[in-house]
Amino acid sequence: MKPKKALITGLTGQDGSYLAEHLLSLGYEVHGLVRRVALEDPGRRFNRIEHLLDQITLHAASLESYPSIFHIFSRHQFDECYHLAAQSFVGESFADGFSTMNTNINGTHYMLAGLRELQPQCKFYFAGSSEMFGKVREVPQKETTPFHPRSPYGISKVAGFDLTRNYREAYGMFCVSGIFFNHESPRRGFEFVTRKITSAVAHIHQGLASELRVGNLEARRDWGHAKDYVRAMHLMVQREEPEDLVVASGESHSVREFCELAFAEVGLDYRDYVIQDEKFYRPAEVEHLIGDSSKAREALGWEPQYTFQELVKEMVSRDLELAGKAAEMASSAGAIA
Ligand code: NDP
Ligand code: GDR
Numbered sequence: 001m002k003p004k005k006a007l008i009t010g011l012t013g014q015d016g017s018y019l020a021e022h023l024l025s026l027g028y029e030v031h032g033l034v035r036r037v038a039l040e041d042p043g044r045r046f047n048r049i050e051h052l053l054d055q056i057t058l059h060a061a062s063l064e065s066y067p068s069i070f071h072i073f074s075r076h077q078f079d080e081c082y083h084l085a086a087q088s089f090v091g092e093s094f095a096d097g098f099s100t101m102n103t104n105i106n107g108t109h110y111m112l113a114g115l116r117e118l119q120p121q122c123k124f125y126f127a128g129s130s131e132m133f134g135k136v137r138e139v140p141q142k143e144t145t146p147f148h149p150r151s152p153y154g155i156s157k158v159a160g161f162d163l164t165r166n167y168r169e170a171y172g173m174f175c176v177s178g179i180f181f182n183h184e185s186p187r188r189g190f191e192f193v194t195r196k197i198t199s200a201v202a203h204i205h206q207g208l209a210s211e212l213r214v215g216n217l218e219a220r221r222d223w224g225h226a227k228d229y230v231r232a233m234h235l236m237v238q239r240e241e242p243e244d245l246v247v248a249s250g251e252s253h254s255v256r257e258f259c260e261l262a263f264a265e266v267g268l269d270y271r272d273y274v275i276q277d278e279k280f281y282r283p284a285e286v287e288h289l290i291g292d293s294s295k296a297r298e299a300l301g302w303e304p305q306y307t308f309q310e311l312v313k314e315m316v317s318r319d320l321e322l323a324g325k326a327a328e329m330a331s332s333a334g335a336i337a
Pocket of ligand 2: 194221
């Protein structure tokens with residue numbers, strides 16, 4: 001049987017890299033849409049996918065350019081398209097709301113319009129977010145909870161969600177959104193709070209740093225492991241009928257608890273190192289997210305395999321390895337000097 005062919009946008013990101021591994025393990029032919037600047041600087045931009053480069057096909061395109069997306073769809077037919085690319089950092093969306101909106105809303109619209117024009121049979125997945133719930137109207141949040149986004153990022157994701165639903169309803173395409181709560185891993189970007197914490201723990205442990213400055217320690221998130229969440233994306237696309245689903249661990253923890261656990265991994269008390277700094281507060285905060293994913297668990301037979309504690313442990317352990325190498329390099333540079 002011919003292997004299924006999937007296109008992933010955002011392949012170089014945390015989720016894209018895990019999803020590519022997962023689809024390859026299932027026998028898929030995996031293609032990725034990547035920025036031309038990334039192709040030009042593979043050493044730095046492909047660090048999450050360098051072990052996959054000989055098994056995947058990359059196409060240069062920009063989410064800001066409909067012709068570049070149209071070009072890919074006019075040359076390659078796909079069975080499934082996972083649209084993960086986005087400006088995904090909520091903090092940055094306050095700093096530059098315009099480019100976040102442009103990339104996230106127009107980019108999603110271009111993907112949908114290109115598919116409708118050239119391959120409407122291709123199944124489409126949109127990476128929706130718990131940030132769409134924002135100032136939450138109920139606890140826990142589920143598929144029927146109204147949206148009240150609190151950032152340009154959240155607003156852009158609501159627009160992407162609405163576009164995805166509209167293409168499904170108007171044109172009968174298989175277009176589905178995952179409403180995914182926070183998921184992390186050792187491949188998480190360093191600007192997100194979990195990775196910022198685990199990286200600081202490792203640097204402090206190695207004597208390479210002495211403090212960690214963060215914003216709101218009381219914010220609560222429903223944190224899972226990205227590896228578990230990409231399995232759910234794939235399962236959502238395998239269904240007969242498209243249905244938007246909440247995917248979450250069902251547990252919430254504060255940033256403070258995350259710090260406590262991560263520092264305790266190396267025998268330190270977070271209170272000796274963590275400093276709250278106004279600079280990292282958001283103009284409008286999302287205080288408390290916790291998801292009810294019972295519908296997805298039932299419909300997909302999905303269960304997360306990682307616990308919160310295992311997630312923190314794995315992230316700290318990876319960052320200790322990296323900081324260990326950095327400390328070695330620093331000391332050998334010192335010896336040479
Ligand atoms: P990352 O920030 O790790 O990855 C984002 C990806 O999008 C990168 O591959 C990046 O490419 C690409 N990208 C950004 N801007 C553009 C652009 N203008 N043109 C082309 N590609 C672009 O995000 P995650 O992997 O964590 O998240 C994947 C998706 O899921 C995102 O849409 C995010 O908003 C959403 N999401 C994530 C959650 C999470 O907790 N991780 C939860 C809910 C939703 P490059 O490497 O070149 O910068
Ligand atoms: P989030 O993730 O905004 O939930 O979006 P992030 O890790 O950035 O923030 C989580 C919470 O921690 C608080 N916080 C800090 N955050 C950062 N980044 N840095 C700090 O120093 C800091 N101190 C406290 C934040 O205020 C917030 O309350 C992530 C992204 O992956 C989105 O793309 C995705 O859609 C959502 O998760 C679900």
